[in-house]
Amino acid sequence: MKFIPLNDSGTNYLTFGLESRTEFQYLGNNNWGAGPQNPGVVLVRLMPDIDLRLGDHARVFVTPFFDEFTGQYPRxxxxxxxxxxxxxxVEFGGNLHDPHPGWDVIVGRQEVVLGTGRLLDDNEGVNVRSAFDGIRVGYDKPAGRIDLIAVKPVEINPGAWDDIPNPTITFWGLYASNLRWSPRFMSDAYFLDYDAKSATYGNQSAREQRRMIGGRYFNRLPGEPPRAGFDYNIETGFQWGSFGNRSIRAWATGGNIGWTLPGEVWRARFGLQADAISGDSGQPTTLGTFNALFPRGAYFGPKFALIGPANLLSVQPQFWFHPRQNVTGDICWIWFWRESTKDALYSFNNVALRPANLSDAHYIGSQPNLEIRWAISEHFLGALNLAGFIPGTFLEQSPPSDKIAFVNAGLTYRF
Structure with missing residues (x-):
């Protein structure tokens, strides 16, 4: 199934892959008891892929997906x-077998993941992954990568073969990633432009034209396994533009610092994540709500997706441990406050979970998370996630405010 030669020299070849993921999920009191509920469901994802390589400079890649859900009320x-x-x-470029191929161009439907997924992500945590239709032009060298992106997000519809590029949203940007200034200092820098023909904030709907500049500063690459010593990852951004007849002035900053103890067995990392993300102050001429664009669904914690990055302050102590060569664990506890009491509480796709005017309180509540990942073999991965939410003053004053319980147990097969 891998590297099937199509010519005598083997420079043209076909390779097949597959991901099959099945999860059982229990979610008690979703949205703190408001709206329809799916307490116990099974989520199934099947993603075969075909990769056609035509020498070192051309590639065709196709991935269909089949995502099923047994509950009555799919989100x-x-x-x-x-x-x-x-x-x-289709992809064209320098040596595409090289991790740093020089230039490359990707045209068609594709995933876009940049940085740590705060603004552009494939949404791996939830069942249906995200993609974009458009073009990506990149220049990649060991000292860093630069991408020019012009895309439309794919509109996910629950039926068969009915996903289309979202006609109301256009997105483009310039993103420089993993710029290596020294072994202990790397950075990203970006300019992004987002245009939605219709968006809703509070009780107002209008066209949203939003631009953003930002940067990320870190000493370890995304996805790099923890190693002994100090690590940091800090990101800041500012947004401006217009929402109807209002100007946009929004900002966000967040950071994660940690220390990993030496050793292979029971290696541990102690970390602290903190985020400050602007909300609207209620001024009639200015919108202050931050738009995280296309972030990962499980933005806070490894799996449980509810609260999103808008109008929020959060603090998150973390403990990562590695008891066996093929087993890792992650424990964290997150505390949330509203940045502005004049703005709503939002989900990760910028939908208001609770309006602003039901309470003057800042404190939303806290969310504990536990994840255990077990690499059973080369192809099988098991994962267990436990989470919950303890409501704070804001939710108690804007009921329902039931405690949330979340359990997710899954098995993934990849080849």
């Missing part, structure tokens, strides 16, 4: 998509 664009084309693109 739109998150839980269910019976069958559709997830990725389908």
């Amino acid at each position: 739109p664009g998150i839980d269910k998509d019976i069958a559709d084309g997830h990725e389908g693109f």
Whole structure:
């Protein structure tokens, strides 16, 4: 199934892959008891892929997906998509077998993941992954990568073969990533432009034209396994533009610092994550709510997706441990406050979970998380996630405010 030669020299070849993921999920009192509930469901994702390589300079990649959900009330664009084309693109470039191929161009439907997924992510945590239709032009060298992106997000619909590029949203940007200034200091820098023909904040709907500049500063690459010593990852951004007849002035900053103890067995990392993300102050001429654009769904914690990065202050102590060669664990406890009491509490896709005017309180509540990941073999991965939410003053004054319990147990097969 891998590297099937199509010519005598083997420079043209075909390779197949597959991801099959099945999860049982229990979610008690979703949205603190408001709205329809799916207490116990099974989530299934099947993603075969075909990769055609034509020498070192051309590639065709296709991935359909089949995402099923047994509950009665699937969350739109998150839980269910019976069958559709997830990725389908052609790629041209320098040596595409090299991790740093020089220049490359990708045209078609594709995932876009940049940085740590705060603004552009494939949404791996939830059942249905995200993709974009458009073009990405990159220049990649060991000292860093620069991407020019012009895309439309794919509109996820639950039926078969009905996903289309969202006609109301256009997105483009310039993103420089993993710029290596020294072994202990790397950075990202970016300019992003977002245009939505219709958006809603509070009780107002209008066209949203938003631009953003930002940067990230870190000493370890995304996805790099923890190693002994100090690590840091800090990101800041500022947004401006217009929302109807109002100007946009929004900002966000967040950081994660940690220390990893030496050793292979029971290696441990102690960390602290903190975020400050602007909300609206209620001024009639200015919108202050931050738009995180296309972030990962489980933004806070490894799996449980509810609260999103808008109008928020959070603090998150973390403990990562590695008891066996093929077992890792992550424990964290997150405390949330509203940055502005004149703005709502939002989900990760910028939908208001609770309006602003029900309470003057800042404190939202706290969320504990536990994740255990077990690499059973080369192809099988098991994961257990436990989480909950203890409501604070804001939720108690804007009921319902039931405590949330979350359990997710899954098995993933990849080849």
